[in-house]
Amino acid sequence: MTHILSADIGGTTCKLGIFDKTLNIEEKWEISTNKTGEGILENIYDSFVVHMNRKNIDMENIIGMGIGVPGPIDFENGIVHGAVNLNWTGNIEVRKHMQQYFNGPIYVDNDANVATLGEKFKGAGRNESDVVCITLGTGVGGGIVSNSELIHGHNGSGAEIGHFLVDQNKRFQCNCGMKGCLETVASATGVINLVHHFYPNINMKSNIHDLIASKNVTAKDVFDAAKSGDEFSLFIIDKVAGYIAYAASVISVMTNPKYIIIGGGVSKAGDILLKFIKKHFEKMTFRPAQEDTHIEVAQLGNDAGIIGAAGLIKTYVLEKENQ
Ligand SMILES: [Zn+2]
16 A cells, blocks of 8 residues: 545635655645535545546555544544534534545544644654644644644644633633634734734834724734834734744643744744744743754645645554554
8 A cells, every 4th residue: 555645625625635655745636615515525535536547546555544624623533523614514524424435544633733744744844753833824723743643632622722821911802702812912813903902002103004093904014014124013023923932832841842833824924923933932931841942934835734634644554553
């Protein structure tokens, strides 16, 4: 058996791939998700068959199938507890459903975890056994690989870094129902929360005053202004970075990662955000837990998901066989 099938299911498209044992991409393509509910699983299987036929690959050559889904997962049983973006409600038994078509190993995990595994194997994680990924997008997601395995916890809520309480003043409401989560101060929306909170109360000039005053300012505007030295924007980025560093610092005394990888749209701010995160991280983290720990920007972009979904088979099938 020499190939791994991989699917990264998203709200509008599903990325599919055929991988070799070392997680090199042999072929990747996309199909439309089209809100077909569970029907998407059958579409995925059909599409795999078409592409395998073209490459003369039989099902007997398949080691396993890894699937990433944007929703909360019961990892042990391969069940998704609803996925709003896919129009999936209730409990969807993804593994059981797929087993109708394929009777080899099937692993299912959430999109943040599979992206983390992708970065661990083929991206900024450099195949190290202890890696953390913090994804800053419209929300904040994350994953923790400790001793070469993803942390899931007893009910699947492990490594939900976005809901780490970092703002002790609990200034902003989170989508999860709580206040003060990392997501409320470090996502694209979080950056803007901080802008509108501080700007009226702080005596600093800003080149993006008009955008802020008209409430049209975006996270990208803030980062762009910061890069050109805008005092207020730099102040905001320093705050955002401080919160991210605090989460990274606590994770570091727990799992002591070698790489802390910052991904997602907000991470496109690049060096300037990283520089501030590192400054805070060094100040607040237990010395031995920060020694030889590197904070870096994610490398794989959109491919992190399918690489990581294939990585589930590498982690939970191939590496187990070798133990
Ligand atoms: Zn939250």
